Every structure is written in structure tokens, then in C-alpha cells.
Amino acid sequence: MNTLKKIWDHRGIIEKFEANRNVEQAEPMKAYMKDHFSFLGIRSPLRKELLKEQFREYALPEPEQLFSEVWKLYKLPEREYQYAAIALLEKMKKHLTSDDLPDLLQLIESKSWWDSVDSIAPKAIGHVVKLDRTHGEKVMREWSLSDNMWTNRSAILHQLKFKQETNTDLLFEMINQHSSSNEFFIQKAIGWVLREYAKTNPDIVKLFVEENPLKPLSKREALKHFK
Incomplete structure (x- = not known):
């Protein structure tokens, strides 16, 4: 028998997370993220299980309330709440449209680090770009x-999972714009997106790497699976 779900309340997540706060685990998690963020100390498997409980217990918010609810979590200090906000965004991805790109940009440029950007860019932003x-x-x-820089990285990575639908001209255009960058996260993004696209079109990627000046890190990452 189906039980009636409660009306969405982000405080359900806060209650679940606070009940599982682990100070001993929080410090090494903070250190792993170079002390950029504080943590509750909830590791990924438990965090995902707690979010499953939340989604079983509560109905999802109305689509027009999505970003309001996302920000209620995203603005909280501990990093697990940003992960929860991104999980809610992913859960309601089908409701996103190109009108939401400004809101997604705000998320990209707020509390920016590789973990949040790399979750939002290929999934939410890539999904929206495919629609239009x-x-x-x-x-x-x-x-x-x-x-x-994080906005640049998002643009480079938005086609990460496009496979045969990749706009190769656009991909290579963006890579060439940033190929001389000394920024580690840009070099890494270039290598990552090329390595992923090589699974679909290895010859084009290999030729591009051979014919265009890339930083050693980008080139090494791009060709990682080539013998």
C-alpha cells in the first residue's frame, strides 16, 4: 500500500544529517578538500542513503520552487549540504530548461570547487544544453x-557525456581558447573531456592532440587510454 508522502521540507535533510554528524570523520574530509569547506563528517555511502530516505519520505518540491529549495541547502556551511542540494537538482533534472542557465551559473560560481562543478556541469548543464x-x-x-575559471571549466565539461552527440567544433574551439592556461583545473578538464570523447571518436581526438599545442598534463590525460 502506498503511503502518502509529506510535503517537501529541506529541514528533513538537516535533521537526518545532524543526527549523523561525525566530528572524527569531519576533519580528514575537510583536509582532503584542502580546508576549503567544513564538513559534518558524513561519508558518501551514508549520505546517499540518508538522501534516499528523504526522497522516500517527502514529495519533491514544485518545479517553480526548485532553486529556492536548492539554495536553502546550498547556503548552509557544511559541504554535505551542497551535495544534498545538487542531489535534489539531479532528482528534478527533467524540469530544467535553458531559462535555468543563469541559476545554474550562480551555483557554479558559489562555493566553487571541483566536486560541485563536476557534478553540475556534465549532468544539469549538459542536459539543458541538449534541450536547446x-x-x-x-x-x-x-x-x-x-x-x-570554474565557469570556463563548466563550459569545457558540459559535453563530457554527449558521446556521438558531441559538437566537436565547439569542443575543440573551447579547448583551443584555454590550451595555454597554467591553471591546473583547466588543464585537467581539457584532458578529461578529450579522454572521454576518445571513447567515441578516438581517431579525431588523437589527430587533434597531435596537431594542437596542449599542456603536458592535458595531453597526458587525453591519451591515457591510447597504447
Whole structure:
């Protein structure tokens, strides 16, 4: 028999997470993230189980309330709450449209680090761009020229899971814009997206790497699976 779910309340997540706060685990988790964020000390398997409980217990918010609810979690200090906000975003991804790109940009540029950016860019942003390639790719070109490094990384990575649907011209255009960057996270993103696309189109990737100047890290990452 189906039980009636409660109306969505983000405080359900807070209660679940606070009940599982682990000070001993919080410090090494904080250290792993270079002390950029404080942690509750809830490791990934338990955090995911607690979020499953939340989604079983509570109905999802109305689509027009999505970002309001996401921000209620995202603004909390401990990093697990940003992960919870991203999980809610992923749960309601089908409701996202190109109109939501400004809100997604705000998330990318808030409390930015590789863990949040790499969850939002290929999934939520990639999904939105696929819905409207003309508008989405125009916005991605703007993001690629941003002064914010994490926004650049998001633009590079938004096609990470596109496989045969990859716009190769756009991908290579963005990579060439940033190929001389000394920023570790940009070099790594270039290598990662090329390595992933090589699973679909190895010859084009190999040729691109051979014919274009890339930083050693980008090149090494791009060719990691080539013999």
C-alpha cells in the first residue's frame, strides 16, 4: 500500500544529517578538500542513503520552487549540504530548461570547487544544453570567455557525456581558447573531456592532440587510454 508522502521540507535533510554528524570523520574530509569547506563528517555511502530516505519520505518540491529549495541547502556551511542540494537538482533534472542557465551559473560560481562543478556541469548543464543546442551553445561560448575559471571549466565539461552527440567544433574551439592556461583545473578538464570523447571518436581526438599545442598534463590525460 502506498503511503502518502509529506510535503517537501529541506529541514528533513538537516535533521537526518545532524543526527549523523561525525566530528572524527569531519576533519580528514575537510583536509582532503584542502580546508576549503567544513564538513559534518558524513561519508558518501551514508549520505546517499540518508538522501534516499528523504526522497522516500517527502514529495519533491514544485518545479517553480526548485532553486529556492536548492539554495536553502546550498547556503548552509557544511559541504554535505551542497551535495544534498545538487542531489535534489539531479532528482528534478527533467524540469530544467535553458531559462535555468543563469541559476545554474550562480551555483557554479558559489562555493566553487571541483566536486560541485563536476557534478553540475556534465549532468544539469549538459542536459539543458541538449534541450536547446542553439541557445545553450551560445551561452556556453559566453561561459568559456568568462573571467571565472570554474565557469570556463563548466563550459569545457558540459559535453563530457554527449558521446556521438558531441559538437566537436565547439569542443575543440573551447579547448583551443584555454590550451595555454597554467591553471591546473583547466588543464585537467581539457584532458578529461578529450579522454572521454576518445571513447567515441578516438581517431579525431588523437589527430587533434597531435596537431594542437596542449599542456603536458592535458595531453597526458587525453591519451591515457591510447597504447
